[in-house]
Amino acid sequence: MTLKVGVVGATGLVGIEILKLMPQFLRKSEFTPVGFASRVRPGENILELASSWDELRRCDYVLSGATSEVALMLREHMRPNQFLIDNSSAFRMDPSVPLVVPEVNGDLLKARPPLVANPNCTAILLCVALAAFRKVGLNRVNVATYQAASGAGIKGLEELDRQHAALAKGEHVPKPEVFPFQLAGNVLSHNSSIRSGTSVGAGYNEEEWKVIEETRKILDVRHLPISATCIRVPVRRAHTEAVSVDLGEDLSLEAARELLRAAPGVKMVDDWESNHFPMPIESQDQDLVFVGRVRKDPSLAKTLHFMLSGDQLRKGAASNALQIMKALVDG
């Protein structure tokens, strides 16, 4: 018997990746994929699917790469024996829903939860690397990101491409619609809204806040002091992060590298002689998190710095969701 796997948001960048990569995670004979394009009728609380609702109800697993609005409606329609793995932020911080990066907290899947949240892409990549130091103790984390245009979906990617094409022809760059300002040849604070007011978290954008809260939940360090500065760069695909971490112990550089090398999901790219370090043109289109530039702080014995790069549409979204499904299937 083959599993019916429904992919909601099948025409979006994440949905496309899920459908493309599914055969890498399950054998062809094990599943039948069904793509569902989704749309919420404006002003109404009705989810429309390009295929039929009956079809969705017959799926064993539903993987959603659609919006939070769609995800909330999907949950209401799920049957008891179905599993929903959702890539939106709708359920991530719900205490009853596991937020899973299989290499880090995959043990949560043993309970076979019917709803699993797939974390924010930047948080997934960060947690894969930080998990290397869990036994040593994580006392403080700081991250600055170099995020790709495709993190904003197909429209973000197309906008960057159009801007590059215009600049190359010496033409005027068309007015940006996805990003608030021109991204080509520029660097932009992440285009999510800023948390207003004056209480904790004021001034952070929503992307940064997801990284902060989700990293704490995934690593299960509830009060971890962590901050993030999320910035878009004119890169098509794959996110890069500059990470600083205060550990519980004074590790030697070699010991730190050894922990990273042994961490599941990490590939070390740290060649001092040829200046070869993690970069998006190499980390894209594969599933490992590239880590390098590992070094000890010049003044603080327990502080390490490194950079990482990974494909935010694969390990940061589609592949992580498929890993979750695979773990549930293998039970």
Place this chain on the structure above:
Amino acid sequence: MTLKVGVVGATGLVGIEILKLMPQFLRKSEFTPVGFASRVRPGENILELASSWDELRRCDYVLSGATSEVALMLREHMRPNQFLIDNSSAFRMDPSVPLVVPEVNGDLLKARPPLVANPNCTAILLCVALAAFRKVGLNRVNVATYQAASGAGIKGLEELDRQHAALAKGEHVPKPEVFPFQLAGNVLSHNSSIRSGTSVGAGYNEEEWKVIEETRKILDVRHLPISATCIRVPVRRAHTEAVSVDLGEDLSLEAARELLRAAPGVKMVDDWESNHFPMPIESQDQDLVFVGRVRKDPSLAKTLHFMLSGDQLRKGAASNALQIMKALVDG
């Protein structure tokens, strides 16, 4: 009587900016500019100038935008009444040479030193912003950079332009010569060499080490715990930095902003509603350091985060050198 001002390295990006901007710092009637293209004869310790050495010896001020090798030879040829303002790293960490950002430690110019070092571009921009918090106390600094291709000179800029042109035409990107890997559509660890070995500073690249050492010297906080991650992004001009700073006191967000707003050389660009923050396409071609995204750490009361952007060829090089000259002229 007009001042004769010699500009060595006059055909380089910094030299061109110095010659272009000089009239903004001194009245036309006050000076006569003389450009000198410089070249060190390969394998020999001889500095060749496109104009005559006699001409250089008649200059009251010599501003060099050339290499450290040229700078070391220039110093040997300087007459007692000449001033040398050098943009290379040859003299920056020499304890007998002041390293000056006029807004920060311009008082060092009152002694009329014959040789003044112009700091590293990334360090200048950082110090202009950090100086706002000197009275509060700086306990720890961490910076991740988004540096422009023109920081690697004309050849770096042209290489990025060629890569963008090839990509827009769907052609193969020519083999990089200035940067170790393709910069267009990518993010690269800074292309300076990595400090080897296992002692303090191992694994840092030379750019990062300059930021660390020079920031300590400019701010006169000798043992300041500071780290930097220097990264190139596909931007033509102006550097951006994500900065985290641990202060001596718990400042309110408003108090922190007030200090930054009052800091000489800083322009606040911090509009939460429209996501308008410092970015290179706006900070280029002017002399202020744009600062924004100011926010308090969610966990650490004395920690602030912000980002900044500034033109590394102007405030990060040419304009800073001209400010130094202007201060010496005004005496």
